[in-house]
Amino acid sequence: MGISRRNFLSAAVTTGVGAAFMKRIPQIFPHTNAKEAAVSGIKLTYRRYELKLRHVFTISRSSKTVTPVIFADVTADGITGTGESSPNARYHEDASTVTAFLDRIDLSRYDDPFEREDILDYVAGIAPENTSAKAAVDIALHDWAGKKLGVPLYKLWGLDRNKVPVTSFTIAIDTPKVMQDKIREAEEYPIYKIKVGLDNDAEIMKAVREVTKKTLRVDANEGWKTKEVALERIKMLQDNGVEFIEQPMPAAQLSDIAWLKERVGIPIMADESVLSLYDIPKIAEAFDGINIKLMKSTGIREAMRMIHTARAFKMKIMLGCMIESSVGISAAAHLSPLVDYTDLDGNLLITNDPYTGLTLKDGRVIPGDGPGLGVVPREG
Template sequence: MQLSLKKYTLSLKHTFRISREAHDKQDTLVVGLSLNGKTGYGEATTNPYYKISIESMIAEITAVEGDLATFDFTTPEVLHAFLISKALSNFAICALDLAAHDLYGKLEGKPLHKIWKTNIDNYPITNYTIGLASIDEMVAKMKETPWPIYKIKLGTDNDVAIIKALRKHTDATFRIDANCAWSAKEAIFNAPLLKDLGVEFLEQPLKADDWEGMEQVMHQSVLPVIADESCIEETDVEKCALHFSGINIKLTKCGGLTPALRMIKKARALGLKVMVGCMTESTVGISAIAQLLPQLDYVDMDGAMLLNDDIAQGVVISSGGKVIFPALGGSGVTMNS
């Protein structure tokens, strides 16, 4: 396989702020894998929380470029196992794994959801994320993009008051993501107030390693609680089953579609709800997530919707959340430049 790497800097429509950071731009790495006249594309963004940079990913991937050039590509799963053996980071593996899946589907002439024999007649609608800002700014963002489900980023001293204020302007379902900013006491206290305000669930209210606190929340919260920072890779799923109602799988964190498919299966066996989430990423990554839609309870795949300009074409999310799947095989990705 022939490898290509290209860095992009994605420009956001609005400052994206969560409890621990804020940014107006997002660096991302797009990987291309070419074979027999077809090219598959994958993506992984930088992330300071997980200490991932463009430079670190490029160094990891170029270190195995020679191996990829002579690799006998049969399935994405075989390539993923090889990459694991080379001890690459999950972010670098994700970019390669998504490219491998896109390539595989293009070689087969089928979208991934058809290869997996799933039905796209029914699928969950993505939420649209409202980052932390002043209440006026958050309301303005909702009015700019009317949507049936909003994920609201919180993590302040006035979180319930924020939701009360936002609720005056929409009947949409709310999902709350505190990004590890609350204590167990706060989560348990806030839950009934938020439920009365039309909140569907809480996402990662406590620090990722506060398992004792999450056990309290799990048993006392009137709202379901979904793991994000506490569920990074496959080995975390079973532990999360004792402390959460469901898991949010991020392809970049777990290492791509290959482990995500196994995580979905494991979560189902444990009775967990399943969500897949995105980073601030382009249509390259979002199109891969979309292939999983029929297997999910919830999805957060609005990353490309938050950008001023996209870098690729693939899955299209229309007004109200309807997804238009490309006929092109794999994830259906083509690059704009």
């Protein structure tokens, strides 16, 4: 009896063969004749920038009003591809660690950016972690290839950009009154992601439901520390018609999350518990789905692998983001026709996005039709 591709992939990942198998998945871009693609030398540069938030952004573990990001530029053959790093302390990164990591990369050892697999393997081997720094290089290489071929990324992958899921819009933790005001201000968005994880979760949800009947998704950002508290809070969320709950407890408490999954009536999505495809087999029994973020998963290449692996485990998939400009959000948006849910609002939460090219249409973040990422620097 033959084995299906899905069953083979699931078995391969679970038994440890997955890494070897996934490295043999065909490259995202088509093969190109070496003579046609050959270019002379690759240059990597970077620029620091500070994104300013419209409102104080508070989750269960931190607050911020600005977010430093680093734009990485890969230049070869007269073409520049741009990527973005939005570092997060939860994953042991900040602007200084990103620039220090980028300083260690020597792309001049390669002649052709189409050698992306080898280049990204080299970048990955420089040091562990540094996920958003690696993502910046990954995104820049993909942008370069799309520009070189004159095609937007979604077309290279055979996707329909009009089939992206509706994005949620994040309402960060604040006083219940301020959160109500934020919802009124964000009236154009059909889905809200409500941040919780503190002692007044029930008060927040009551206030939210007083001003909207729209679809709600909730993110605790590991805020509940005991399974009993988490169970009580999730039952309260169910009573408020919440679609799903994201990362209710710390990633280290996997057995407690599995205990929760058996006792609640809404899906539980993993965020902090899943960074790479290797995490998926470990957490599949405890979660109903995963939230993939390019900044914690080292970029587009790993995100694509994670999408296929999660499908093999019959898990739901969401594409999320950090606070990012249109560069990082565009990279995820091009992938979004492949997933079930999106939370791609990072550029919508800031006041000084230095790039443009995305379109918000009926609650969907539509990638641009220009080559590569389809974004360009904003005039002025």
